[in-house]
Amino acid sequence: MWRHPCQDFRVSGVQYFSHHKGEVNCCSFSPDCQNLLTCSDDGRIYLWHMASGKLLAKAHGHTGPVKCCVFSKDGQFFASASHDRSVVIWRASTIQRVHILTGHSRSVETVSFSVDGKWFASGGWDHKAILWDTQTGLKLREFQGHTAAVQSSVFSTNSILATGSWDGSVKLWSLCDTEEVVTLNGHQGNVACLCFSTTGMLASGSWDGTVRVWSSKRRQCVFVLGGVERVWVRCVTFSRDGLLLASTAEGDRVKIWDMANGKCIKCLQGHKDSAYGCVFSPSGALLTTGSEQLDLREEEVKDDK
Incomplete structure (x- = not known):
């Protein structure tokens, strides 16, 4: 009997990374999946070796909590x-600061790179997002x-930037047309996280307890996931093939969703407090989640066929 490739997953091989002294806000795999980047309210950014769990480097440069960290697509x-x-833009090979950018007047909550790495976007408490040139640091x-x-941001291609806000909306900004902007409404709370899939779907997670999956082409909501309990959805991430979506939320909630039908196929347990960031490895075999408990869990997701 044929099985959908998203069915019957189990979790094993949990590994903990626990050097941070504050809430782990975000984690990001390097493109080759060899290293993991994490940031925390302790103001520190750590670079880890995935296979051994060894702490490779500490990046020092911020004077306050670090809210977001992300690799460029080429890993440079x-x-x-x-x-x-x-x-701050860092050179990954040397952990040296390349640019220190101060275009925001209040806390910066999000940063993301374009697909080709030429641009990156930032957004924060001053209600605006800024597009920057990676090489020059120019606005x-x-x-x-x-x-x-503006709490979340993500590029789909080099022509669209999505931003999520405490005003409850998601906006799609055209990078080719300075006038075009599409607003996606539906959330009843701030939009804390965004992620595009390779198939053109956009996921948004909110304090209203739901994850909404949108068709970026039709500008319509395809699925509303969760919402039975009003818990803060903190992070969403697609697997590389777009077949799976992972979400983390308050109260130890890490869920895997099937994008064929919008059904939850797995609830992962192990954190003792709220789960924050999450990210699939490029292969889709690993899922890493960070928590308020000041640790990270690396979990192997296997197909039990």
Whole structure:
């Protein structure tokens, strides 16, 4: 009998990373899946070796909690966003600061790279998002239209930037047309996280306890996931093939969703407190989640066929 490839998953091989002294806000795999980047309210950014769990390097440069960190698609750079109102671009090979950018007037909550790595975007409590040039550090464009803090951002291609805000909306900004912007409404709370799939779907997670999956082409909501309990959805991430979506939320909730039908196929347990960041490895075999408990869990996701 044929089985959908998303069915019958089990979790094994849990590994803990626990050097942070504050809440782990975000984690990001390097493109080759050899290293893992994490950031925390302790103001520190750590680089880990995935296979051994060894702490490779500490990046020092922020004077406040680090809210977001992310690798560029080619792995040459990583970026960090902080409550100290700055964005820092780092050279991954040397852990040296390339640019220190101070275009925001309040805490910076999100940073993301374009697909080709030429641009990156930041957003924060000043209600705006900024598009930057990665090589020069020059500000290219400001996006204004949200009426509250911009907490999440993600590029689909080099032509669209999505931002999520405390005003409850998701906005799609055209990078080719300075006038075009599409607003996606439906959430009843702030939009804390966003992720595009390779198939063109956009997932948004909110304080209203739901994850909404949108068709970016039709500008319509396809699935509303969860919502039975009003818990803060903190992070969403697609597997590389777009068949799975993982979400983390308050109260030890890590869920795997089947994107063929919007059904929850697995609830992962192990954190003793709220789960924060989550990310699939490029192969889709590993899922890493960070928690308020000041640790990270690396979990192997296997198909039991």
